[in-house]
Amino acid sequence: MPQHPSEGTKRERPSAAVARAARALAAAGVEAARAEAELLAAYLLGVPRGRLALADGFTPEQLDRFDALVARRADREPLQHLTGSAAFRHLELAVGPGVFVPRPETELLAGWGVEQGRRWPAPLVVDLCSGSGAIALSVAQELPAARVVAVEGSPAALSWLRRNAASRAAAGDRPVGVVAADVTAPDLLADLAGRVDVLLCNPPYVPAGAVVPPEVDRHDPADAVFGGADGLAVIRPVIARAAVLLRPGGVLGVEHDDTHGTAVPGLLAADGRYEAIADHPDLAGRPRFATASRRADGQHAGPGPAWQTASS
Numbered sequence: 001m002p003q004h005p006s007e008g009t010k011r012e013r014p015s016a017a018v019a020r021a022a023r024a025l026a027a028a029g030v031e032a033a034r035a036e037a038e039l040l041a042a043y044l045l046g047v048p049r050g051r052l053a054l055a056d057g058f059t060p061e062q063l064d065r066f067d068a069l070v071a072r073r074a075d076r077e078p079l080q081h082l083t084g085s086a087a088f089r090h091l092e093l094a095v096g097p098g099v100f101v102p103r104p105e106t107e108l109l110a111g112w113g114v115e116q117g118r119r120w121p122a123p124l125v126v127d128l129c130s131g132s133g134a135i136a137l138s139v140a141q142e143l144p145a146a147r148v149v150a151v152e153g154s155p156a157a158l159s160w161l162r163r164n165a166a167s168r169a170a171a172g173d174r175p176v177g178v179v180a181a182d183v184t185a186p187d188l189l190a191d192l193a194g195r196v197d198v199l200l201c202n203p204p205y206v207p208a209g210a211v212v213p214p215e216v217d218r219h220d221p222a223d224a225v226f227g228g229a230d231g232l233a234v235i236r237p238v239i240a241r242a243a244v245l246l247r248p249g250g251v252l253g254v255e256h257d258d259t260h261g262t263a264v265p266g267l268l269a270a271d272g273r274y275e276a277i278a279d280h281p282d283l284a285g286r287p288r289f290a291t292a293s294r295r296a297d298g299q300h301a302g303p304g305p306a307w308q309t310a311s312s
């Protein structure tokens, strides 16, 4: 009986290969080196990370492929580009060159949006700067009655967004509407003016010139990361436009740089059309996203409106 090429060959135990890879990644400056080595090994062996210890060892061919992936990760290619997917809340999203890799801290903004959406039986939810669709598709999955619209401007990101949206719709989620548009356009989503219940946005917000890790610098699109000289170039017009799109009592959540925990609530207060302005920390305790409610009367609030730091 013919032998499979891997039969009879010596297999390297996952634990040995992972330990070697973790050392290489740590030496290259990868922070969670051990965890990432395990994730790469699990991906290559086609098992969940928690089952790695029980998996068959690497065949020589698998070991070559593993070593090649570890070398690319040591060269600071994002893990998610190597595996082709990013975990976000309850989803696995397809990602790769041309689209921003969704971050764990943004799960908090998406979760806030889901909770807010529960206030309406069938909310209209808009996700501006949608990228891979992380926020929009999470809301669609977790709030089946919601009508969700995702807006993105980059053609490369739009193709990842459409691919993820199609795959979630095929999995049974309510389809998300995808709109190709510049979110800073003054007539953005004109047909939805005064009708949006929840508006969420994770815009590019890093101030130009800030030093970012190699994964971000070389692999996230610059347009997805940098928000002009002060990092607020997209946030300012989004705050203004959201006040037009939201219905009275509708809510806005916008992620921001951790240096903008005062500036973004300040912009919301200065606009005058928002109330209940709050800022929320991420899991590391850094200021991460601001929220506000569209005032019912649309009047300016007057000088000195207070805003507060929320606990989540």
Ligand SMILES: C[S@@+](CC[C@H](N)C(=O)[O-])C[C@H]1O[C@@H](n2cnc3c(N)ncnc32)[C@H](O)[C@@H]1O
Pocket (backbone or CB within 6 Å): 100, 101, 102, 103, 106, 128, 129, 130, 131, 132, 133, 134, 135, 151, 152, 153, 154, 157, 181, 182, 183, 184, 202, 203, 204, 205, 221, 223, 224, 225, 234
């Ligand atoms: C920080 S990424 C966020 C992506 C996704 N929402 C997430 O949380 O992973 C910002 C996204 O905004 C898009 N973008 C930047 N400027 C834009 C603009 N003026 N109009 C529309 N999209 C824009 C970028 O292409 C990128 O996909």
